[in-house]
Amino acid sequence: MNQPLPPPLSTPHRNLIRLTIARGITWTGFLILIIFGIEIIGFQLNVLPVISIIIAMGLVNVATWWRLGQSHPVTDTENLIHLLVDIAGLTMLFFHTGGSTNPFVPYYLVPVTMAAATLPWRYAWVVAAVGMGCYSFLMVFYEPVPQLATYELGGRISLHVIGMWLNFGLSASLVTYFIYKMAHALRTRDQALSTTREAALRSEQVLAVASQAAGTAHELGTPLSTMAVLLSEMREDAKDRNDPQLEEDLALLRSQVDTCKQRLQAMVAAADRRRMEQPQPINAAQWLEEIVQRWLVVRPDVQHSVEVTPGAEQASMLVDTTLEQALMNLLNNAADACPDDIEITLEQRDQEVLIDIRDHGDGVPMAVADQLGETFISTKSKGMGIGLFLTHATINRFGGGVSLYNHEDGGTLTEVRLPLHLT
DSSP: OOOOOOOOOOHHHHHHHHHHHHHHHHHHHHHHHHHHIIIIIOOOOOHHHHHHHHHHHHHHHHHHHHHHTSSSOOOHHHHHHHHHHHHHHHHHHHHTTTGGGSTTGGGGHHHHHHHHHHSOHHHHHHHHHHHHHHHHHHHHSOOOOTHHHHOEETTTEEHHHHHHHHHHHHHHHHHHHHHHHHHHHHHHHHHHHHHHHHHHHHHHHHHHHHHHHHHHHHHHHHHHHHHHHHHHHHHHHHHHHTOHHHHHHHHHHHHHHHHHHHHHHHHHHHHHHHHHOOOEEEEHHHHHHHHHHHHHHHOTTOOEEEEEOTTOTTOEEEEOHHHHHHHHHHHHHHHHHOOSSEEEEEEEETTEEEEEEEOOSSOOOHHHHTTBTTBSOOSSTTOOSHHHHHHHHHHHHTTOEEEEEEOTTSSEEEEEEEEOOOO
């Protein structure tokens, strides 16, 4: 049986949740104050309509909570209707409890503030106009409560002043809560938008690099083929001249050209395979060992050590060939910084697999380390930073991250975080 979809947590939906909470607090407070006024102070009120209004607003709140559990989205128009219902309930209550002489009349500012903070400006003006109209109505039409003007607490402070003080506390608390939640939601949204924009920019840069690489590979095919033909002809001429040394040099050049052509073809073929390839789960320790062994073939000059911490022997994660190349880039950077005593550590922490690469080079300036991977910034005097940029993009695509630190004992610590694959 299909379960109903959860309600969407859109901005109007969240605003209605906060409005419902504020309504519950407000009308509960009004009920307590009215009971206190009737039983302790002796308010002369028309109790039946007053209690009926409070019960009706309570039922509205219960219906609103039920509505919030439905799947269809909340709109700004719906929020406007709820605010107008609140103003109508306040007006009916104030009509039976002293009208404009009621010290809680300025509470109209709370729904007006909520509308101004959350609704389109036309809706906000509607709420403000209705609130002003209701306040004006209560200046002329209301049922008076004599105790509001005559009763004094301790013979010094009138009940009206106490009511104004309580109203200020209630209004200030609700406005502060509502505005804080709104500001927090806006900050969270802005941060999410900023992160999305940065990710989109990195994706565009990666796509630009990939497109440039594909175009360059295609363009290099023609000159390499031309060079191969000319070298073959030159080698035949060298044979006719009986010049073994020139023939040997031309053969070496031809082999280098063939190697370049093979590498380009392999790059295109690998790109085609990666389009169809899905990341596969593999033991992290085994994967790291295989990459290190391949790395040592290319960098036989390095001295290294690999440590797998207890608990990480059975850790598994998703990998593909692009992730292998990304880690190889980081290992090469460490070897370029200092090929002596490179420390590689694998550990499992919570739901992540961590790979630490420690070199004993000169370290990385923090101003540069904070920007590595965000754009084409390199730690090498002749580097373009593309390798680190692509490495960051690849690891981020797997849901991980890369951080560079200056180790307290010297050198650079590169930390790679990848999500643990749960079987």
